[in-house]
Amino acid sequence: MSAQDASGQQQPEAGPEKRVRFVAADAERQPGSRVRVRVELSFEDRSHVAEAEGIGTETIEIRLAALATLEAIREVTKTPPFRFVGVKLMHAFDADVILVALRDEDSEGTRYIGAVPVRTTHVAAAAAAVMDATNRILFRRGSRDEE
Numbered sequence: 178m179s180a181q182d183a184s185g186q187q188q189p190e191a192g193p194e195k196r197v198r199f200v201a202a203d204a205e206r207q208p209g210s211r212v213r214v215r216v217e218l219s220f221e222d223r224s225h226v227a228e229a230e231g232i233g234t235e236t237i238e239i240r241l242a243a244l245a246t247l248e249a250i251r252e253v254t255k256t257p258p259f260r261f262v263g264v265k266l267m268h269a270f271d272a273d274v275i276l277v278a279l280r281d282e283d284s285e286g287t288r289y290i291g292a293v294p295v296r297t298t299h300v301a302a303a304a305a306a307v308m309d310a311t312n313r314i315l316f317r318r319g320s321r322d323e324e
Contacts, residue, residue, distance in 0.1 A: 195315075196220075196312055197218050197219070197220045197250055197253060197254060197308060197311070197312055197315065198218060198219045198220065199218060199301075199304060199305055199308050200217040200218060200219050200224065201215075201216070201217045201301075202214065202215065202216045202217070202242055202245075202246075202298070202300045202301045202303075202304040203215055203298075203300060203301075204233075204238050204241075204242070204298070204300045206233060207230075207233075210232055210233050211230060211231065211232060211233055212230065212231060212232070212233030212237070212238055212241065213228055213229075213230045214228065214229050214230075214238060214241040214242045214245050214300055215227070215228050215245065216228075216242060216245040216246045216249050216304045217249070218246070218249040218250060218253050218308075219253070220253040220254055223253050224253065225249045225252040225253040226249065227245040227246070227248035227249035227252065228245055229241040229242075229244045229245040229248070235266070235299060236266070238299060238300055238303075239264050239266060239275060239299050239300065239302075239303040240264050240303075241300075242264075242299075242300040242301075242303035242304050242307075243261060243264045243277050243303050243304070243306070243307050244261060245304070246303070246304040246307040246308065247259055247261060247279070247307060250307070250308075250311060250315070254315065256315060257281075257282060258282055259279040259280065259281065259282070259289070259310075259311065260279065260280045260281070260282055260286060261279060262278035262279055262280055262288070263277075263278050264276065264277045264278075264303055264306070265277075266295075266299060272294050272295070273294065273295040273299070273302075274292055274293065274294050274295065274302075275292070275293050275294075275295060275299065275302040275303045275305075275306040276290065276291070276292050276306065277290070277291040277292075277303065277306040277307050277309075277310050278290055278310075279291075279307070279310050279311065289310040289311065289314065290310055291305075291306040291307055291308065291309030291310030291311070292306060292309060293305040293306040293309055
């Protein structure tokens with residue numbers, strides 16, 4: 178099947194979009210002030226749940242969500258990993274925003290920034306911020322590494 182553009186000409190249908198999809202993220206409180214964060218992503222016909230654990234402060238929860246998301250991306254796409262630089266919860270323009278910074282693995286790696294407003298939970302926003310930083314370049318980066 179093909180679509181028409183604004184001029185009425187037939188355009189070939191685009192192939193499947195190469196994009197990792199966010200499915201879910203949650204934090205589970207455990208005894209001893211610990212927390213387990215689970216992030217689920219999907220790509221093509223594969224999905225992966227990654228988990229990370231630590232002491233359950235809000236700052237640690239968003240860090241664990243970012244790390245679990247990076248692990249899930251690596252598993253589901255089989256692409257070279259990113260190096261985690263940091264994650265930050267900020268309040269700007271009357272809204273909470275999560276910022277994530279990543280780098281390529283090499284010593285002079287390119288920096289990637291993701292930013293997402295908190296709409297549901299800080300954990301879900303941290304996972305979405307990692308997705309924001311990576312989805313724009315994930316497959317372009319992987320194809321460059323294969324050359």
